[in-house]
Amino acid sequence: MAKEQGEARVLTALGLMSGTSMDGIDAAILRGDGERQAEVLLHYHEAYDDAMRALLRRAIEEARDISSREERTPAMQEAEEAITQAHAAFIERIMAQTDFDIDLIGFHGQTVLHAPERGLTVQLGDGQALADRFGIPVVWDMRANDVAHGGQGAPLAPAWHMVLARRLPQEMRPVIFVNIGGVANITWIGEHEDDLPHAFDTGPGNALMDDLVQRHFGQPHDADGALAARGMVDEDALHQLLAHPALQTPPPRSFDRQTFAAAAEEALAHLLPEDALATLCRFTARTIIHAVEWLPRPPALWVICGGGRHNRTLMRLLAEETDAAVVPAEALELNGDFMEAECWAWLAMRAVRGLPLSWPTTTGVPQPVSGGVIARPAGGTSTSADEEPRP
Numbered sequence: 001m002a003k004e005q006g007e008a009r010v011l012t013a014l015g016l017m018s019g020t021s022m023d024g025i026d027a028a029i030l031r032g033d034g035e036r037q038a039e040v041l042l043h044y045h046e047a048y049d050d051a052m053r054a055l056l057r058r059a060i061e062e063a064r065d066i067s068s069r070e071e072r073t074p075a076m077q078e079a080e081e082a083i084t085q086a087h088a089a090f091i092e093r094i095m096a097q098t099d100f101d102i103d104l105i106g107f108h109g110q111t112v113l114h115a116p117e118r119g120l121t122v123q124l125g126d127g128q129a130l131a132d133r134f135g136i137p138v139v140w141d142m143r144a145n146d147v148a149h150g151g152q153g154a155p156l157a158p159a160w161h162m163v164l165a166r167r168l169p170q171e172m173r174p175v176i177f178v179n180i181g182g183v184a185n186i187t188w189i190g191e192h193e194d195d196l197p198h199a200f201d202t203g204p205g206n207a208l209m210d211d212l213v214q215r216h217f218g219q220p221h222d223a224d225g226a227l228a229a230r231g232m233v234d235e236d237a238l239h240q241l242l243a244h245p246a247l248q249t250p251p252p253r254s255f256d257r258q259t260f261a262a263a264a265e266e267a268l269a270h271l272l273p274e275d276a277l278a279t280l281c282r283f284t285a286r287t288i289i290h291a292v293e294w295l296p297r298p299p300a301l302w303v304i305c306g307g308g309r310h311n312r313t314l315m316r317l318l319a320e321e322t323d324a325a326v327v328p329a330e331a332l333e334l335n336g337d338f339m340e341a342e343c344w345a346w347l348a349m350r351a352v353r354g355l356p357l358s359w360p361t362t363t364g365v366p367q368p369v370s371g372g373v374i375a376r377p378a379g380g381t382s383t384s385a386d387e388e389p390r391p
Helices: 050-063 074-097 127-134 144-148 158-165 207-217 223-230 235-242 261-268 273-294 312-320 339-352
Strands: 011-017 024-032 038-047 104-107 110-115 120-124 138-140 175-180 183-189 198-204 301-305 325-328 373-375
Touching: 011 074, 011 339, 024 074, 024 339, 038 074, 038 339, 050 074, 050 110, 074 110, 074 120, 074 127, 104 127, 104 339, 120 144, 127 138, 127 373, 138 339, 158 175, 158 183, 158 339, 175 273, 175 339, 183 273, 198 207, 198 273, 207 223, 207 261, 207 273, 223 273, 223 312, 235 261, 235 273, 261 273, 273 312, 301 312, 312 325
Parallel strands: 011 104, 104 138, 175 301, 301 325
Antiparallel strands: 011 024, 024 038, 110 120, 138 373, 175 183, 183 198
16 A cells, blocks of 8 residues: 555545435545546445434434534434444445455545534544454545644545546636535636635535425435426525525535525425425525635536436526536536545545645635545554645
8 A cells, every 4th residue: 555645656445425415325446646647447326225314314413412523422323333334334245346456445424513613523434443344444534634724624525626627628617516415515626737726515405405305205305306396486585595694604614414404494484395495496506606706717617416416407497597508427428426435535545645635725724734534454553644745
């Protein structure tokens, strides 16, 4: 395996992402050096069942009131054990299906609380247990070092988006990559090689819509946006939501999946479920597109990634809100379902070399920082990748 600083040896890394959504685990295997060389080899997905989703909802509710990153409520502890076991079983299945020798695992875990203003970002899952079980170094807890240095801890995807943007023709830049998971975030990549990426959370992604659909229709999400397409947008409620104080805060900024939950409940309480869903869908679209107001230059292209791009109603609304082209990742021969898993494999490679995972223009950290805890198999010494990185 490569040394922690500077060595550009090519690694094969497995990235594991569950993030803020409760759909399941995405996995990607990459071969690369963490700097410029990258090849995507394989993708995998493991869906969570209803029992796991219910457990995660309980853990998220209980996590609201914790005061330290180490604190574990009963539901959080149960969820952490379940998440670790689910990832371990998934890794076993992946390894049984591939001939690649995995050098490194990048493990995100399940976000149950993200409150950088309180110095807290909590992702459940035990990276050390996975390292011990498989005898492979695991890089995990990648957001904490950024928060400890005064950053937002999110988004971290720009490091990977920069690699993808290099492959685009000049006329497609500036480009914005939009990830619509539980929360929506964007990365702006300029025309020039020395342009720093700009990134931040724009507002709600799928979380509010998923929660409403689960509550009123007993489904995990609005398949194809069909339910939202049946509803009517309530302009007064939409205006109330768009006035949320969090949206008036300039970047850098990041949100928890619950940031807008109370405001949405109040604004939409009088509406029929389909109308509430249509309003939430327009809310998500408008906050994404209006985020351009905080960027250096307007984009030539919006590339939509994450589960939200499967929502046809949301994709239509995004296109209506801008004059620039709006396309799913697949239009550029990218895989929009697995981009974050790819990113976590890439970040693991960068972490073991001490390369930056974030920049002042992406998370608001004062200077570029690396991050992650490198969990080594039993008998090794785990370390934090928080040395001063190369810019």
